Amino acid sequence: xxxxxQHPSWVICKSGTSVKIECRSLDFQATxxxxxxxxxxxxxxxxxxxxxxxxxxxEQGVEKDKFLINHASLTLSTLTVTSAHPEDSxxxxxxxxxxxxxxxxxxGTRLTVL
Amino acid sequence: xxxxxxxxxxxxxxGAIVQINCTYQTSGFNGLFWYQQHAGEAPTFLSYNxxxxxxxxxxxxxxxxxxxxxxxxxxxxxxxxxSASYLCAVKDSNYQLIWGAGTKLIIKP
Numbered sequence: 001x002x003x004x005x006q007h008p009s010w011v012i013c014k015s016g017t018s019v020k021i022e023c024r025s026l027d028f029q030a031t032x033x034x035x036x037x038x039x040x041x042x043x044x045x046x047x048x049x050x051x052x053x054x055x056x057x058x059e060q061g062v063e064k065d066k067f068l069i070n071h072a073s074l075t076l077s078t079l080t081v082t083s084a085h086p087e088d089s090x091x092x093x094x095x096x097x098x099x100x101x102x103x104x105x106x107x108g109t110r111l112t113v114l
Numbered sequence: 115x116x117x118x119x120x121x122x123x124x125x126x127x128x129g130a131i132v133q134i135n136c137t138y139q140t141s142g143f144n145g146l147f148w149y150q151q152h153a154g155e156a157p158t159f160l161s162y163n164x165x166x167x168x169x170x171x172x173x174x175x176x177x178x179x180x181x182x183x184x185x186x187x188x189x190x191x192x193x194x195x196x197s198a199s200y201l202c203a204v205k206d207s208n209y210q211l212i213w214g215a216g217t218k219l220i221i222k223p
Contacts, residue, residue, distance in 0.1 A: 044157050110209060
């Protein structure tokens with residue numbers, strides 16, 4: 001099946017620094033990728049939809065200046081958490097769309113902000 | 115390698131019961147999740163099992179056997195709105211999520 005990878009798998013950073021998370025579709029091209037946060041009660045919250053070559057579409061309540069998304073190629077989308085704070089500590093998951101109703105999920109990135 | 119297996123597609127009748135199986139082979143185990151995803155929407159959380167046994171939540175139940183590397187999601191009194199994809203995911207020893215490809219459930223009247 002299609003494979004999506006994320007890098008890094010975990011990161012610890014100091015408050016105020018920026019962290020970049022990469023999402024790659026390894027064996028297919030994805031014009032659309034999605035970024036989610038997984039909350040302690042296990043629900044996935046969609047943060048934004050990333051379209052190759054255009055600006056990302058953010059969900060209501062998600063600060064676009066804080067969570068910068070770049071989808072520069074058909075196999076790579078990046079999420080940069082700028083000026084991270086402890087409340088940004090979470091598990092970030094990306095997914096890539098292969099067909100209209102077929103999404104493949106990455107393994108997630110655990111971010112801990114001290 | 116790490117692997118999650120679940121059927122690609124299942125069909126069931128409205129009002130009936132359906133069981134969606136998930137088998138896994140992962141390096142370590144830190145819990146198994148079931149999510150429901152309607153076409154074009156974000157997945158919604160259904161259940162989380164970390165201990166063996168059955169967890170019941172209304173019409174949905176999830177079972178886990180860690181020794182067998184096996185889980186199932188049981189849906190009772192099926193409704194047309196239950197037509198969706200059901201995703202099984204396991205957190206491995208590094209707390210990374212290993213995802214199944216999803217089971218597309220089709221409900222017929």
